[in-house]
Amino acid sequence: MRKQQRPPIPAVLEEHSEKWNKQWKQRKQENPSATFQWYQHQGRAARDWILADLREMTQGHCAFCDGFPLENTSGEPVEHFRPKSDERFFHLAYSWENLFYCCEACQKCKREQWDDDLLKPDAVDYEFETYFQFDFTTGAIEPNRFSTPDAQRRASVTIAMYGLDSEVRQRHRRLELRKWQKCGTDEDLNDFAYRDFLHAG
Incomplete structure (x- = not known):
């Protein structure tokens, strides 16, 4: 798991993440079985606005296993580090610091699990x-x-x-x-x- 430096927050999240986080939290509280779909901005999913910045952070590699390239192996190459379906983290679904470029294999393995000891590759003290x-x-x-x-x-x-x-x-x-x-x-x-x-x- 290679150390990473996170780029500045994309403009679309700087403008909308707080609102989208609140909307997702409310939706899950009202309907616990609700499935996640990216909110739209100007006709495009929020994911599509941030992929280039996430890819830049890892030079196109998976943030966790460092697999490369991802484009041909991952239909949804965005990992929510703290799970978006966990009620403790509903409010982080669109938070820039919680999103990583990630291969399908890593996502399938982790699923919606969480452990406070999990290492975060962009943490300042991570080596x-x-x-x-x-x-x-x-x-x-x-x-x-x-x-x-x-x-x-x-x-x-x-x-x-x-x-x-x-x-x-x-x-x-x-x-x-x-x-x-x-x-x-x-x-x-x-x-x-x-x-x-x-x-x-």
């Missing part, structure tokens, strides 16, 4: 090396065994919730590393998936 380490033989990701128990616990929660250590992802990391090594390190790292794995390897 990959503090929490995670790789096994370059297998492609596995695991908590950094030299970190504090608290950091290891948070890493474990994040790995489990987004399925970061699945066999499929281990295999994909190994394949991407071989591709990276074959191409040579003069290539742009942002053109590859799993950049932390490649950089460390």
Whole structure:
């Protein structure tokens, strides 16, 4: 999970997010089974107004697994970090700080789960090396065994919730590393998936 720097809030959310958050909260309180649909602005879903900024934040990679590219694999590449269907977080459905560019696999794994220990990749104090380490033989990701128990616990929660250590992802990391090594390190790292794995390897 690569560290990210969040760009300024898009104008459409700066103008409308407070109103939309209130509308979604009211809708869910009145009808708990209501399903989420993006509110519209000038005939376009709010999602479509913010995708470019979210994509910029990760250079087109998934914010959590660092998969790349997403366009051909994710019909709805926006993750609500704190779940929009959880009554504790209704008011954050359109909050810029709660939205991430995210692949379908990570979203399907996490669904509407929440844990206060979940790591947020744009947090000021987040650094990959503090929490995670790789096994370059297998492609596995695991908590950094030299970190504090608290950091290891948070890493474990994040790995489990987004399925970061699945066999499929281990295999994909190994394949991407071989591709990276074959191409040579003069290539742009942002053109590859799993950049932390490649950089460390």
